[in-house]
Amino acid sequence: MGNANIDPLLKEIAALFAEQGKEVYLVGGAVRDLFRGEKAQDWDLATNARPEEVIALFRSRRWRVIPTGIKHGTVTVHYKGRDLEVTTFRTESDYRDGRHPDTVAYAATIEEDLSRRDFTMNAIALRLPGGEPVDPFGGTADIRIQLIRCVGNPAERFTEDGLRPLRAVRFAAQLGFKVEKATLDAIPPALPVTAGVSPERVRDELDKIIQTPRPSAAFRLMEQTGLLRLILPELADCRGVDQKGYHQFDVLDHSLLACDYAGREAYPPEVGLAALFHDIGKPAVRKLNEAGIWTFHQHEGVSAKITRKILTRLRYSNAQIDAVCHLVAEHMFHYEEIWSDAAVRRFIIRAGEENLENLYRLRRADAYGMAGIEPAPDFLLPLVSRVDKALAGSRAFSLKDLAVSGKDLLAAGVRPGKEMGIILKELLETVVDDPDSNIREKLLEIAGNLNKRYESGILR
Numbered sequence: 177m178g179n180a181n182i183d184p185l186l187k188e189i190a191a192l193f194a195e196q197g198k199e200v201y202l203v204g205g206a207v208r209d210l211f212r213g214e215k216a217q218d219w220d221l222a223t224n225a226r227p228e229e230v231i232a233l234f235r236s237r238r239w240r241v242i243p244t245g246i247k248h249g250t251v252t253v254h255y256k257g258r259d260l261e262v263t264t265f266r267t268e269s270d271y272r273d274g275r276h277p278d279t280v281a282y283a284a285t286i287e288e289d290l291s292r293r294d295f296t297m298n299a300i301a302l303r304l305p306g307g308e309p310v311d312p313f314g315g316t317a318d319i320r321i322q323l324i325r326c327v328g329n330p331a332e333r334f335t336e337d338g339l340r341p342l343r344a345v346r347f348a349a350q351l352g353f354k355v356e357k358a359t360l361d362a363i364p365p366a367l368p369v370t371a372g373v374s375p376e377r378v379r380d381e382l383d384k385i386i387q388t389p390r391p392s393a394a395f396r397l398m399e400q401t402g403l404l405r406l407i408l409p410e411l412a413d414c415r416g417v418d419q420k421g422y423h424q425f426d427v428l429d430h431s432l433l434a435c436d437y438a439g440r441e442a443y444p445p446e447v448g449l450a451a452l453f454h455d456i457g458k459p460a461v462r463k464l465n466e467a468g469i470w471t472f473h474q475h476e477g478v479s480a481k482i483t484r485k486i487l488t489r490l491r492y493s494n495a496q497i498d499a500v501c502h503l504v505a506e507h508m509f510h511y512e513e514i515w516s517d518a519a520v521r522r523f524i525i526r527a528g529e530e531n532l533e534n535l536y537r538l539r540r541a542d543a544y545g546m547a548g549i550e551p552a553p554d555f556l557l558p559l560v561s562r563v564d565k566a567l568a569g570s571r572a573f574s575l576k577d578l579a580v581s582g583k584d585l586l587a588a589g590v591r592p593g594k595e596m597g598i599i600l601k602e603l604l605e606t607v608v609d610d611p612d613s614n615i616r617e618k619l620l621e622i623a624g625n626l627n628k629r630y631e632s633g634i635l636r
């Protein structure tokens with residue numbers, strides 16, 4: 177790596193360390209990306225300076241320093257819009273779940289520090305400021321042949337940290353690299369260790385996988401090694417669930433293709449997850465009809481339920497769970513030209529205006545998954561243009577579009593609570609059917625009538 181490729185800011189930092197007689201190296205993903213000919217995103221630095229010394233060094237120049245992981249020897253430096261992580265050389269991984277050492281064992285040399293890292297491509301350092309490579313495990317050669325290979329003995333590396341198998345398959349999808357045979361073969365025996373990894377760490381890897389250009393590369397390796405059955409058994413159960421008559425693929429292959437489309441198009445993670453799980457209820461609901469064809473009635477509801485179970489288990493946020501499950505539950509819309517304007521408005525209300533774009537994205541991914549063929553750019557256009565027209569017309573899509581509010585109804589004598597809710601919904605129904613009826617007096621009159629019927633006990 178020539179001097180020319182080292183960012184001036186890194187040289188500036190290196191000078192600070194040199195003044196104190198300390199070494200500093202660029203390490204991790206940034207180095208990997210440089211050797212792949214890509215621009216590095218985040219910078220990870222390794223040094224023989226102790227965390228307190230690192231802090232003092234940057235603070236003396238008034239750079240912002242945050243002791244993010246001081247227990248593990250890591251300090252985050254914020255400078256010129258960049259976050260860089262500076263970690264003191266360490267001897268052993270502290271990634272092991274539940275066994276985080278309270279104090280880290282510092283290493284004396286960069287070579288020792290590199291030896292604790294997961295893959296050869298991640299175990300290269302560039303000495304700063306010059307950029308001379310330190311590559312004791314042949315990482316640059318492996319990058320050249322696009323190979324993911326454990327540093328040292330794969331079985332040992334995976335036993336130290338059960339997340340590493342998942343990182344291997346994630347990198348395979350992210351970089352388009354192959355996993356070396358001995359490394360891949362070491363995954364199945366390490367599954368019990370992976371089973372003990374915290375759900376949050378697994379979630380973070382899953383999130384990264386679905387945002388690669390080809391998530392299926394990771395999921396196929398996961399299937400092959402048993403990781404899929406361990407982490408997403410519900411998805412593994414979709415293998416062999418054929419859907420002849422609808423699709424050429426079984427449910428798993430279809431789901432993976434849909435997920436690939438979402439990844440390749442860089443759709444938001446909610447869409448990627450929805451694409452992966454949208455049909456996951458199919459194995460549970462399938463029935464053979466008289467013609468000997470499998471049917472999957474109401475699978476979307478079951479898919480949403482299973483998706484919720486999975487995402488909860490993996491500690492996704494409630495907001496994310498709700499967003500993904502909503503997309504899954506609503507993915508089966510079938511637009512036809514004969515839809516009335518009211519039907520279009522009802523579709524918008526069901527979907528939620530803010531979710532329309534993601535629902536269209538999911539549909540495109542789903543369509544791609546049918547045959548692995550690019551959907552025509554305008555295949556959703558008939559629906560989208562009807563929806564856009566409806567949205568541009570008089571607004572009647574949510575309670576806040578109504579010409580009356582809950583307060584107005586209170587004033588008109590409607591009791592708060594369940595009845596109020598039902599009456600408001602009824603008013604929205606009325607307005608959705610006929611937007612011209614969204615007039616205060618008219619709605620108050622309808623509400624008054626409904627209220628009377630409640631009070632007299634006709635409705636309850």
Ligand code: ATP
Nearest residue numbers: 204205206220269271292293294298299337339340
């Ligand atoms: P990316 O940031 O794209 O995920 P990265 O390689 O920078 O890729 P990080 O998680 O940021 O990954 O970790 C930085 C470096 O720390 C890695 O390149 C690797 O050397 C080391 N590392 C990270 N996680 C582990 C782990 N679980 N086991 C061993 N080494 C690890």
Ligand code: MG
Nearest residue numbers: 204205218220
């Ligand atoms: Mg990184």
